[in-house]
Amino acid sequence: MNATIIKPAMIYLRTNYVRLIPFLFIFIISIIIGMQVPNFLGQRNLINILNQSSAIGIMAIGMTMVFLVGGIDLSIAANMGFSSIIGAMLMRDGLNPFIACLIMILVSALIGTINGYAVSYLNMIPFVVTLSMMYVTAGASVWITESTSITGLPDSFVDTILTKIWGIPLPVFIMLFLGIVSTIYIKSTIHGRWIYAVGTNITAAGISGIPVKKVKLWAYILAGVFAGLGAILNTARLASASATMGQSVVVLDVASSAVVGGVSIYGGIGTPIMAIIGALLITLISNSMNMLGVSYYFTLVIKGFVIITFIGFDAWLRRRQ
Amino acid sequence: MKSPFLSLKDISKRFTGVQALDHVSMDIGKGEVVALIGANGAGKSTLMNILGGIVQKDSGTIWINGKQVEIKSPIDAFANGIAFVHQELTSLNTLPVVDNLMLTSYPNTLGIIHDRQSQKQVSEIFTRLGIELNYNEKMGNLSPGDQQLVEISRALLQDSRIVIFDEPTSSLSKYEKDRLFKIIDGLKNNGVTVIYITHLLDELQGLCERIVILRNGQVVNLGNLADFPHKRIVNEMIGEESERVVRQNKSINKSEPVLRVNNLYCRGVLKNINFDLYQGEILGVWGLMGSGRTELLRSLVGLDPISSGELFYRQSGKMVKISPLELNKHVGFVTEDRRNEGLFQTMSVKINLTIASLTNLFGKVKPFINSRKEEQLTTETIRKLQIKVTSANQTVGTLSGGNQQKVVIGRWLLRDPDIFFLDEPIKGIDVGSKAEIKKIIGLLSEQGKSILLVSSEIDELLGFCDRYIVMCRGQLTREYMGNATTSQLMDAATSVRSANREVSV
Numbered sequence: 001m002n003a004t005i006i007k008p009a010m011i012y013l014r015t016n017y018v019r020l021i022p023f024l025f026i027f028i029i030s031i032i033i034g035m036q037v038p039n040f041l042g043q044r045n046l047i048n049i050l051n052q053s054s055a056i057g058i059m060a061i062g063m064t065m066v067f068l069v070g071g072i073d074l075s076i077a078a079n080m081g082f083s084s085i086i087g088a089m090l091m092r093d094g095l096n097p098f099i100a101c102l103i104m105i106l107v108s109a110l111i112g113t114i115n116g117y118a119v120s121y122l123n124m125i126p127f128v129v130t131l132s133m134m135y136v137t138a139g140a141s142v143w144i145t146e147s148t149s150i151t152g153l154p155d156s157f158v159d160t161i162l163t164k165i166w167g168i169p170l171p172v173f174i175m176l177f178l179g180i181v182s183t184i185y186i187k188s189t190i191h192g193r194w195i196y197a198v199g200t201n202i203t204a205a206g207i208s209g210i211p212v213k214k215v216k217l218w219a220y221i222l223a224g225v226f227a228g229l230g231a232i233l234n235t236a237r238l239a240s241a242s243a244t245m246g247q248s249v250v251v252l253d254v255a256s257s258a259v260v261g262g263v264s265i266y267g268g269i270g271t272p273i274m275a276i277i278g279a280l281l282i283t284l285i286s287n288s289m290n291m292l293g294v295s296y297y298f299t300l301v302i303k304g305f306v307i308i309t310f311i312g313f314d315a316w317l318r319r320r321q
Numbered sequence: 322m323k324s325p326f327l328s329l330k331d332i333s334k335r336f337t338g339v340q341a342l343d344h345v346s347m348d349i350g351k352g353e354v355v356a357l358i359g360a361n362g363a364g365k366s367t368l369m370n371i372l373g374g375i376v377q378k379d380s381g382t383i384w385i386n387g388k389q390v391e392i393k394s395p396i397d398a399f400a401n402g403i404a405f406v407h408q409e410l411t412s413l414n415t416l417p418v419v420d421n422l423m424l425t426s427y428p429n430t431l432g433i434i435h436d437r438q439s440q441k442q443v444s445e446i447f448t449r450l451g452i453e454l455n456y457n458e459k460m461g462n463l464s465p466g467d468q469q470l471v472e473i474s475r476a477l478l479q480d481s482r483i484v485i486f487d488e489p490t491s492s493l494s495k496y497e498k499d500r501l502f503k504i505i506d507g508l509k510n511n512g513v514t515v516i517y518i519t520h521l522l523d524e525l526q527g528l529c530e531r532i533v534i535l536r537n538g539q540v541v542n543l544g545n546l547a548d549f550p551h552k553r554i555v556n557e558m559i560g561e562e563s564e565r566v567v568r569q570n571k572s573i574n575k576s577e578p579v580l581r582v583n584n585l586y587c588r589g590v591l592k593n594i595n596f597d598l599y600q601g602e603i604l605g606v607w608g609l610m611g612s613g614r615t616e617l618l619r620s621l622v623g624l625d626p627i628s629s630g631e632l633f634y635r636q637s638g639k640m641v642k643i644s645p646l647e648l649n650k651h652v653g654f655v656t657e658d659r660r661n662e663g664l665f666q667t668m669s670v671k672i673n674l675t676i677a678s679l680t681n682l683f684g685k686v687k688p689f690i691n692s693r694k695e696e697q698l699t700t701e702t703i704r705k706l707q708i709k710v711t712s713a714n715q716t717v718g719t720l721s722g723g724n725q726q727k728v729v730i731g732r733w734l735l736r737d738p739d740i741f742f743l744d745e746p747i748k749g750i751d752v753g754s755k756a757e758i759k760k761i762i763g764l765l766s767e768q769g770k771s772i773l774l775v776s777s778e779i780d781e782l783l784g785f786c787d788r789y790i791v792m793c794r795g796q797l798t799r800e801y802m803g804n805a806t807t808s809q810l811m812d813a814a815t816s817v818r819s820a821n822r823e824v825s826v
Contacts, residue, residue, distance in 0.1 A: 189688045190679040197676050200665040207624070207654055207662055208677035208732065268667060 022260055022277045025310060026284055033288040040291050047168055049280070049287050051237065054171035055080070055230040056250070057279035060257035061182050061272040062112075062226030067258055068186070069219040070199045070267030071119060071126040074251055075111065075133035076227050081246020082137040083107040084231040088150040088241035097157035104235075105228035111137060112224020113217070120216035134248070141243035149242040153235070161236030171233040175276060178229065182272040195219060199267025249300070256307050257282050282307075324387070326351040326514050327483055332381035334367055334538075336719065341367040343538040344381070349531075352512040354505060356525050356546070359535035360558050360723075360751030365518050368535070369485050372516075373405040374398035385483070403483045404476030412468055414461030419443050421460050422475050446474045450504050466497030473504060483514045490524060502528055522551055534558060555752055578633075579771045580648075580740060581640060582621070585630030590616045591795045594630070598740065598771045603762065605786030606775045607810050613795040614775045615657060618742045622649040653677075653733025657744040657775075659722070663729045666718035670710050671699045673717045673728050678736040702731040706761060723754025730761060741765060741772045747781055759785060779810055 034041040059076050066073045087104035091097055111133060118129045163170045186192035194215045197205045206212045235241050261278030263270025285306055289299035325348035334342040342364045349355050359365045370376040372383065374395040383390050390401050398405070412421050419439055428438040443456045452470050460468060469489060476484050486505070490498050505515055505528065517529060525532065525546055533543040534557045542549075542557050549557075578597035585594035591613050598604055608614045619625040621632065623645030632648055633640040656662040665673055675682065675695055682698065683690050699713045706727045710720065717728055726746060733741065743762065747755045759781075766772055766787075776782050782789070789801040791810060801810065 188690050188692065190683060190690060191688060193672065193676065193679060193690065196668070197665055197672075200668055201661070203662045204665055205676075207656060209650065209736070210676070268665075 021310070021313060022262070022274070022281050025306075026277075026281050029281075029284055029288060033291065037288075037291045040288060043167075045287070045291070047172075049283055050172040050175075051169050052287065053276075053279045053283035054169075054175040055234040055237070056253050056257055056283060057175045057276040058178055058226050058230045058233065059250075059254045060261070060275035060279045061178055062223035062230075063254050063258045064261075064263050064270055064272045064275040065182075065186075065195065065219045065222040065226075066126075067263045067265055068195050068199045068267060068270060069216050070202065071216065071219065072130060072255070072265065073112070073115060073220060073223045074127065074130040074255075075115060075137055076130075076223055076254055077248070077250035078134045078138040078141070078246040079108050079111045079224060079227040080231045080234065080250075081241075081243060082111070082141045083228050084235045084241035084245055085141050085145055085150060085243070087231060088153060088235055089144075091154055091157060092150055092152045097154055097160070100157070101232050104231045105225055108228030108231060109221055109224040112221045112227065115224070116217035116220025119220060120213040134251070138243065138246055138248070141246060145241075145243050147243060149240045151240045153239055158236050158239050161233065171237065174229070174233065178226070179273045179276040186272060191215075191218070196268055199269075253282050254279075256303075260307060260310055281310075325349060325384075326353075326386055328384040329368075329372075330382045330384065332368065332371060332383075333379050334364075334371065334376065335379055340538050342371075342378075345535070345538070345540055346381075347533050347540060347543060349514055349516065351514055352509050353531065354509050354515040354517060354529045356529040356532040357516055357518045357535065358522070358525075358532055358554060358558060360721075360753050363535040363558070363751075364538040365535055366487065367538075369405070369487060369516065369518060372398065372403060372483075373485060374403075375405075399479050401483075402479070402481050403485070404479055404481035405485045405487070406469070406472050406476055406489060407487055412460045412471065415459060417457050417459055418454060418463070418471055419456040421471055422446075422456075422478060426478065442478070443474070446477055450474060450477065450507065452504075464497070466500070469497075469501070470504075473501075477508075481513065483516070484508060485516045485518070487518045489517075490519070498524070522554055558752060577635065577640070579635050581633040583631040583633070585617075585620070585632075586628045587616060587620045587625060587795075588628045590625070591620060591627075594797055596790055596797060596800075598773060600739075600771055601766050601769045602788065603766050603772045603774055603786045605782045605789040606773060606792060607779065607782060607789055608792030612792040614792055615744055616795075617792065618654065618744055618773065618775060621645055622652050622654055622742065651738050652740045652742055653730075653736060653738045654742045655726075655729050655733065655744060655746050657748065659725055659729060664717050664725055667716060669714045670703070670708070670717050670720070670728055671695065671713040674699050674702055674713075674731050675735060677732045681736060698735060702734060705734075706731050707757065721751075721754075723750040723758070726750055726754070726758060727761075730758070739770060741770055742775075743772060744775045745777065746774070747776065747778065755781065782810075 030041065039045055059080060062076055063073060066076075083104040086107050087100045090100045090103060095103075115126075115130055115133055118124045119126050161170055165173065186195060194205070194210050195218075197208070197210055198212055198215045202212055205215075234245055238245070257278035258270065258275040259265060259278070260281055261270065261274035261276070263275055263278075282303070285303050286299055289302055294302070327349045328347075330346050332342055332345045333340075345364070345368060347355075357365050357368070367376060371378045372392065374392045374397050377393065383392060385401055390397075392398050392401060392403070395405075413424070416424075422443050423439045427434045428442070429435060440456060447454060447456070450470070450473065452474065454463070454467060454470065460471065463471070473484075489501060502524075505517070508515055519525070529546055531544065532546050532549060532554070534541050534554065536558060577599075579600050580598040582594055582596050585591055594617060596604075606614050606617065616625055620627045627645060632643050632645065634643040634648055634651060635641070660666065665676065675690075675698065679690065682694070696713065702708075703710060703713060708720075708724050708727045708731065710724070717725060720728065730746070741762075746762070747758055750758070762772060762774065763785075774782070774786060783805070784803075787803045789803075789805050789810060790797050791799045791801070
């Protein structure tokens with residue numbers, strides 16, 4: 001019985017060992033930094049890293065959906081920031097946190113729908129549409145908050161989201177849960193298969209009778225939904241909302257997470273769970289540089305180099321295969 | 322034979338799970354034209370890609386002019402005087418001919434190009450080959466045949482001693498073919514060794530002295546062309562007696578069609594198309610290039626917009642008016658462009674087979690794909706169509722053309738539509754697969770499926786269809802029954818063409 005499971009797994013690993021590189025990177029970075037900074041490998045910091053990566057990881061799932069159909073959503077982080085603000089304002093003014101959370105998801109999904117409609121039904125270019133949407137949502141965020149932080153959120157909201165199970169905050173479980181569910185969705189449902197097909201060859205997909213436009217629209221809506229989920233977690237983690245949450249560097253972290261996790265920006269290749277691994281790697285870099293006392297801007301430099309090294313290594317291995 | 326100029330010894334190459342080449346050896350003399358023949362997937366392209374430095378061999382040696390050489394990249398191949406004229410042209414369409422030719426070898430001083438000298442070199446090469454082309458013309462404005470001449474010229478700029486042609490005639494007109502053969506003759510007389518890959522056997526006469534036949538990665542036979550009559554070559558290629566698929570024309574029940582097309586117009590492409598398609602019928606659509614054959618199929622299923630006209634489709638015994646997009650749901654469309662419109666190249670055979678019928682197969686129960694049922698359906702289809710794969714999880718892009726085509730057809734078998742549109746289903750695949758695919762088409766019609774079959778290979782259509790409609794300049798010009806002859810079809814497709822031209826001018 002065991003052999004029947006282990007054998008395919010071994011075959012998978014032998015042919016897909018490229019997938020293991022992010023893990024290897026995470027391991028190596030951890031060891032090196034751990035030797036320099038004693039606290040780095042402490043339980044508290046490791047949990048902190050997981051917690052910090054949760055919102056990026058969840059948005060990376062959404063980005064993966066859009067990457068898989070051959071698109072991109074540059075507005076995903078600004079979208080997250082915008083609905084955080086909306087949700088936070090509603091809660092501050094006394095709305096039930098549960099309903100506020102639903103509204104956050106709804107607002108983000110609506111923004112995703114506009115993106116998706118423009119891309120699939122109006123044939124607009126994803127890069128341009130979502131870049132414009134990034135301006136719109138980021139601008140609106142600053143405008144409605146007047147550059148201030150929205151605070152005074154109900155404790156019930158913050159406490160519920162940040163509940164600890166076995167000492168690990170809930171957002172980590174939510175991230176892993178969403179990663180697994182969305183990977184199952186993308187790998188074993190008809191919808192998921194269609195998403196891969198559209199990203200691999202959109203003409204052939206159309207001729208095969210797949211509702212291509214709907215599938216693309218759906219991917220952008222999903223990206224919006226995940227942005228909304230990210231908004232809930234981020235708002236709770238920071239116990240506030242502000243326009244800086246969705247600043248443009250965040251979307252780069254999200255996109256890099258997916259790419260480092262092996263999701264192809266050309267469509268058709270990758271899985272959400274690997275994008276989460278990518279998010280862990282990206283967060284790990286930020287966190288470790290912070291622990292080393294490196295300046296934020298120099299951290300960006302390091303991050304950029306690590307990402308490009310990683311992708312170069314990945315390309316080199318693929319070439320050899 | 323004199324001492325060989327090019328020797329390949331025991332060349333082997335293995336791709337994941339497939340022995341592409343198995344100890345292939347051959348000697349080729351200086352100034353000799355050798356035809357490399359084999360069915361799709363026999364290993365011709367792999368062998369030549371090794372020689373051209375595009376693929377690395379696993380074992381074996383290559384000798385040129387008595388010296389062993391290592392070819393690890395296309396640059397190595399150039400250095401050894403090997404030039405490769407690819408089947409698919411790789412030119413830069415927005416640049417002039419002269420730049421396409423000189424791109425890697427501009428005469429220059431400190432990077433500044435000497436235009437006049439470049440042009441001089443190009444016209445010299447054109448004169449040598451007897452080519453008349455304007456070297457300032459943009460590459461994209463040339464016909465495929467002329468573009469190919471530029472590719473050949475580029476090969477000769479490097480002063481090549483060995484030139485490989487990979488199915489060079491597949492997109493050429495008769496005139497362009499003759500011109501190409503003359504150039505190959507000229508190369509031969511200048512002592513250049515030519516390797517000519519093809520599966521069009523009619524071309525060989527008068528072009529090559531010797532042939533090498535590959536099958537399943539092995540050399541099955543080689544020798545003087547004179548010793549190999551057409552039929553023997555075909556048998557060696559496919560390893561068994563080939564048979565021409567001729568169907569007994571069935572009597573078709575013509576009381577009620579499955580599909581009726583009334584006054585179909587497509588702006589600038591199709592004019593006043595009327596025809597019926599009956600159950601179990603194979604209706605051949607014949608016409609020359611640009612006659613609107615493909616456009617007809619595409620517009621019927623909504624891939625191209627129609628300007629006016631009506632479609633009727635039989636649903637529960639009644640002819641119901643239907644829109645092209647609705648009709649699409651009842652049609653299995655095998656397009657001409659397999660690579661870009663048919664296959665999901667990087668995905669597995671299994672996924673390619675089931676992708677069009679996921680909702681029919683699994684959707685009624687729940688949104689999940691039942692992987693065991695999928696596996697089983699895939700295995701059945703692979704067996705039924707005799708698709709050669711190592712496993713259902715093999716990437717479809719690694720299959721040969723014939724097997725890829727079977728995958729596309731298999732996809733629609735799982736969907737089980739009433740009507741099949743087959744656009745050039747046997748183009749560009751080997752003789753053996755052609756016969757197999759025609760058998761499959763025959764079986765479909767026996768099961769009561771209606772088939773609209775477009776082919777530009779008139780000999781392949783003959784004796785196979787129940788009825789023919791002939792297209793010319795976007796119009797249906799004539800209809801023939803299954804016993805039509807080549808000259809009848811040819812006349813219908815060409816004569817009206819000229820008549821029409823007179824009217825329109």
